[in-house]
Amino acid sequence: MLSSKHFFLLPALLTLVAIILFPLLFTIRVSFSSWDVFQSGLDYIGVKNYGRVFADERFWQSLGRLSLLSLISVSLQYTLGFALALAVWKQVRGGRFLRVLFLIPMMTTPVVMSVIWRTVFHESLGPANDILGMFGIGAVPWLSSATGAFISVLIVEVWQWTPFMFLLLLAGLVSLPREPYLAAAIDGAGTWRTFWQVTFPLMAPITIGALIIRLIEASKIMDTVYVLTSGGPGTATETSSYYIYIRGLRDFQIGYSAALSLVYLVIMIVSLTVIAKLLLRLLVGKVG
Amino acid sequence: MKYRFTTSASALAIIASSAVPVSAQDYTRFGIEQDLPGTCSYAATDAKDYSGRTLNIITHAIPVIGEPTALHAEQFAELTGAEVNVVHVPFGDLFQRIMIPFQSEQNAYDVMFYPSLWIGDFSRFLAPVPEAYVNSTGMMDVTPSFTGVATWNGQMIQYPMDGDRHYLKFRTDVFDNADVQAKYLADTGNELTVPATWEEYNQVAAYFNASDWDGDGELNYGSAEVAKRDDLMFSAFISRAAPYAKHPDVQGGFFFDLETMEPLINTPGFVRGLELFIEAQASFPPGGTNFGLGDEIFSFGGGQTLMSYSWDDAYIQANQEDSRIRNMVAAAPLPGASEVWNRTTGAWDTFETPNRAPYMTWGWSSAVSSMSEEQEMGFDFLCFFSNEANAEHDMQIGRFGVNPYRNAHFDVDYWTGQGWADKTAQTYVTTLSEMEESQNRVFDLRVPGVSQFMSSMANGVAEAMAGQKTAQEALDDVAEEWSEITDRIGKDRLRDAYSNVVTLEDNEG
Numbered sequence: 002m003l004s005s006k007h008f009f010l011l012p013a014l015l016t017l018v019a020i021i022l023f024p025l026l027f028t029i030r031v032s033f034s035s036w037d038v039f040q041s042g043l044d045y046i047g048v049k050n051y052g053r054v055f056a057d058e059r060f061w062q063s064l065g066r067l068s069l070l071s072l073i074s075v076s077l078q079y080t081l082g083f084a085l086a087l088a089v090w091k092q093v094r095g096g097r098f099l100r101v102l103f104l105i106p107m108m109t110t111p112v113v114m115s116v117i118w119r120t121v122f123h124e125s126l127g128p129a130n131d132i133l134g135m136f137g138i139g140a141v142p143w144l145s146s147a148t149g150a151f152i153s154v155l156i157v158e159v160w161q162w163t164p165f166m167f168l169l170l171l172a173g174l175v176s177l178p179r180e181p182y183l184a185a186a187i188d189g190a191g192t193w194r195t196f197w198q199v200t201f202p203l204m205a206p207i208t209i210g211a212l213i214i215r216l217i218e219a220s221k222i223m224d225t226v227y228v229l230t231s232g233g234p235g236t237a238t239e240t241s242s243y244y245i246y247i248r249g250l251r252d253f254q255i256g257y258s259a260a261l262s263l264v265y266l267v268i269m270i271v272s273l274t275v276i277a278k279l280l281l282r283l284l285v286g287k288v289g
Numbered sequence: 290m291k292y293r294f295t296t297s298a299s300a301l302a303i304i305a306s307s308a309v310p311v312s313a314q315d316y317t318r319f320g321i322e323q324d325l326p327g328t329c330s331y332a333a334t335d336a337k338d339y340s341g342r343t344l345n346i347i348t349h350a351i352p353v354i355g356e357p358t359a360l361h362a363e364q365f366a367e368l369t370g371a372e373v374n375v376v377h378v379p380f381g382d383l384f385q386r387i388m389i390p391f392q393s394e395q396n397a398y399d400v401m402f403y404p405s406l407w408i409g410d411f412s413r414f415l416a417p418v419p420e421a422y423v424n425s426t427g428m429m430d431v432t433p434s435f436t437g438v439a440t441w442n443g444q445m446i447q448y449p450m451d452g453d454r455h456y457l458k459f460r461t462d463v464f465d466n467a468d469v470q471a472k473y474l475a476d477t478g479n480e481l482t483v484p485a486t487w488e489e490y491n492q493v494a495a496y497f498n499a500s501d502w503d504g505d506g507e508l509n510y511g512s513a514e515v516a517k518r519d520d521l522m523f524s525a526f527i528s529r530a531a532p533y534a535k536h537p538d539v540q541g542g543f544f545f546d547l548e549t550m551e552p553l554i555n556t557p558g559f560v561r562g563l564e565l566f567i568e569a570q571a572s573f574p575p576g577g578t579n580f581g582l583g584d585e586i587f588s589f590g591g592g593q594t595l596m597s598y599s600w601d602d603a604y605i606q607a608n609q610e611d612s613r614i615r616n617m618v619a620a621a622p623l624p625g626a627s628e629v630w631n632r633t634t635g636a637w638d639t640f641e642t643p644n645r646a647p648y649m650t651w652g653w654s655s656a657v658s659s660m661s662e663e664q665e666m667g668f669d670f671l672c673f674f675s676n677e678a679n680a681e682h683d684m685q686i687g688r689f690g691v692n693p694y695r696n697a698h699f700d701v702d703y704w705t706g707q708g709w710a711d712k713t714a715q716t717y718v719t720t721l722s723e724m725e726e727s728q729n730r731v732f733d734l735r736v737p738g739v740s741q742f743m744s745s746m747a748n749g750v751a752e753a754m755a756g757q758k759t760a761q762e763a764l765d766d767v768a769e770e771w772s773e774i775t776d777r778i779g780k781d782r783l784r785d786a787y788s789n790v791v792t793l794e795d796n797e798g
Contacts, residue, residue: 035777037738037777037778038388038410038737038738038740038741039410039737039738039778039779039782041391041392041393042392059748122576123576124574124575124576125508125574125575125576125593130575140575142575142576143576144576144579145575145576145577145578145579147755150579227381230579231517231518231519231520231581232518232519233517233518233519233578233579233751233755234518234578234579234751234754234755235518235751235752235754235755235756235757236748236751236752236755236757237755247519247744250381250382250384250385251381251384251519251740251744252738252740252741252744253384253385253388253410253738253740253741254741
C-alpha cells in the first residue's frame with residue numbers, strides 16, 4: 002500500500018528517471034532511427050544501424066586501440082600512484098606540500114592541459130625536443146608518427162590521472178589498521194615483505210575500486226585525443242569515443258552514433274564486469 | 290500575409306534608406322575611420338528603431354567571425370535600440386547547435402553565422418534574402434563567385450560577408466634574390482621561378498628544406514600545409530588535386546559525375562594529387578604532418594617556411610606591422626598541372642600551359658532563419674554587419690576572419706594604404722581577382738551531408754599520408770564510403786543539390 006512516506010521517495014525517483022533512464026531509453030529509441038543531417042525525427046529502420054556497427058572496421062579498430070591505451074595508461078597510473086602514495090604515506094618532510102603538488106594535474110582542465118602539452122610536444126618549437134637535444138637526443142616525432150602520437154597521448158593521460166590514483170590509494174593507506182604492521186614487525190618482516198604480505202593484500206579492495214573507476218574514465222578518453230592529435234596520424238590515436246564524436250556531432254549521423262554508443266556501452270559493461278571479477282579472484286581471492 | 294507585409298515594408302524602408310546621404314553625424318566612436326555611403330551605413334541604420342525587440346544570433350567563438358559579430362551586434366543595438374543576444378559556439382559544436390533547433394522546429398536563433406559550405410544542409414531552413422537587400426549597395430558589389438556561393442536553386446539564401454579561397458604564398462626575399470637564383474640554377478639546372486605545377490612546388494620545397502636560407506641561425510623549411518586530419522586538411526587536399534582532376538573541357542562534376550552520381554574521388558587525377566601531397570611531407574617542418582590551420586599560419590606567417598597555400602590568414606599575419614617578414618611575401622595562383630585526367634576519354638591530357646583550377650573554398654557566411662519572427666531586423670543586422678565601413682574595418686584585422694568579397698576590396702591602393710609593399714599588395718589583389726575570372730574554378734561539395742563526405746575524405750587522405758594505405762587504396766575506400774553515404778541520402782536528393790555546385794563550376798550560373 003502506498004502511504005504518504007512513499008512520496009518522499011518521489012524527488013529521488015524523478016531525478017533518476019530524468020537523468021538516467023530517460024536519456025538511456027531515448028538513445029535506444031534513436032538508435033533504431035535513421036536520424037541524420039537530411040532526415041530529422043524518429044522513424045523506424047529496425048536494426049540497420051546495428052548492422053552497420055558490426056561491419057564498421059574503423060569502429061572496431063578504434064576499440065582495440067582504446068583497450069590498449071586504457072590498459073597501459075591505467076597500469077602506469079596505478080604503479081606510479083601507488084609509489085607516490087607510499088612515498089608520502091608516512092610522515093615525511095614537506096609531505097603536505099607534496100600531496101597538494103601531486104594533485105595539481107588532476108585539478109586542471111583536460112582541454113587546456115592538452116593544448117599546453119601540444120605546445121610542449123611541438124616538434125620544432127616545443128620544449129620537449131629542446132630538452133632532449135641538450136642530452137644529445139635527436140628530435141622525436143611526438144605527434145607526427147603513429148608510435149610517437151600514441152605515446153604522447155599516453156604521457157598526457159598518465160600525467161593527468163596518476164594524481165587521482167594517488168589520492169584514492171593514499172586514502173586507503175591512511176585508513177589501514179596498525180595491528181597487522183605490528184604483527185609483521187614482531188615477526189621480523191622487512192619492508193619489502195611487509196609491503197607484499199600486508200600492505201598490498203589489505204589494499205586489494207581499494208585497488209580494485211581505483212582500477213575500475215580509472216578504466217571507466219580512461220575508456221571515455223576524448224578531449225586529449227581531440228586536442229593533441231585529432232585521432233591521427235592517419236587513425237593511429239583514434240579512440241572509440243572520438244570516433245563516436247565524429248560520427249555523431251561532426252557528421253550528424255545521430256541514429257548511427259546512438260547505435261555505436263550503445264554497442265560501446267554494452268561492451269564496456271561486459272568487459273569491465275569481467276575485469277572486476279578477475280581482479281577480485283586475483284587479489285581478494287588470493288587473500289581469502 | 291504578415292510575412293509579405295513585413296517584407297514589403299522592409300523593402301520600402303530600405304529603398305528609402307538607400308537615398309539617405311551620409312550623415313554629418315560622427316560615428317568614429319564605433320572604431321571606424323568614417324561612415325561610408327551605402328544602403329546600411331551607420332547613418333541609415335541609426336535612423337531605424339527596433340526598441341523593445343530582440344534579435345538572437347549564433348556565431349563562432351571569438352575571435353574568428355565571433356569577434357566582429359559581437360562588435361557589430363553591440364553597435365547595432367546602440368544605433369537601433371534593439372536587444373541583441375549573441376551566442377558564441379566553438380567550431381566543433383556549431384553545426385549541431387544550429388541544426389538541432391532547425392530539425393526540432395524551434396525558433397532558437399534569428400541570425401546564424403556559419404561556413405558557407407553547409408548551405409546544402411541548411412537551405413530548407415533559411416529565409417530568402419529579400420529583393421531590397423539583394424539590390425543593396427553592398428550586395429551589388431559582391432563578386433559573382435560569392436553571390437553564387439550564397440545562392441541555392443536560383444535564390445539568394447545566404448548573406449555574403451566573407452570571401453575565401455586558397456592561393457599560393459611565397460617568400461620574395463628568396464625567390465627574387467639573384468644569388469639564390471644562381472645557386473638554384475647551378476644545383477638543379479632549373480630556373481628558380483614561382484612554382485607553376487605541384488611537381489615544381491615539391492621540388493622547390495625540397496631544395497630549400499632544412500637549411501637556414503634566411504640567415505637567422507634557425508633552420509627553415511620548404512612548405513607549411515594544413516595536414517592535420519580533422520583541421521580543414523580536406524581543403525588542402527582539394528587544392529592539390531584540383532588541377533589534375535578538374536579538366537577545363539569536361540563538365541558535369543568534379544567530385545561526382547552529376548549524371549550517375551558515381552564518386553570521382555578515386556580517379557587518377559585525385560590519386561596523383563594525393564601522391565604529391567604525400568611526397569611533400571618530406572619538406573614540412575618538424576611535426577608538419579600534424580599542422581592545423583593555426584600552425585600553418587604561424588609557420589609561414591612567422592617566417593619558418595618558404596611557401597604555403599591556404600586562406601588569407603598567414604598572408605595577413607606575415608604582413609602585420611610587427612612581422613619580421615613584412616613585405617617579404619607575395620601571392621600567386623595555386624600551382625597547376627601539366628597533365629590532367631580526362632574522365633570522358635579515360636586518359637591523361639597534356640597541357641603546355643599548366644592547367645589551373647582555383648579553389649573557392651569554404652568562407653564564412655550568414656543567414657536568417659525562416660522560422661524567425663524578426664526577419665526584417667535580422668537582414669538589417671546582416672546588411673549593417675557587412676556595410677562598406679564595417680567590411681573595410683574588419684578586413685584589416687586578421688583575427689576577424691573577414692576577407693575580400695567585393696569588387697571594391699580588390700584595390701591595390703587600399704592594401705598599400707595598410708603599409709603593404711607594392712608587390713605584396715599587387716600580387717595579392719591580382720591573384721584574388723584573377724580567380725574571379727577563371728573559368729575552371731572548383732567549389733566545395735555543398736550538398737546535404739557535406740561533413741560526412743569531407744570527414745570520410747580527410748580520413749582516407751590521412752591514412753595515406755601516415756603510410757597506412759597507398760593513395761589509390763585510401764581513395765578507393767573513400768569512394769566506397771561516399772557511395773554508401775550517397776545511397777543513404779538518396780541519389781536524386783544529392784543530384785539536385787550537387788547541380789548547384791556544378792552550375793557554378795561549369796560557369797552556368
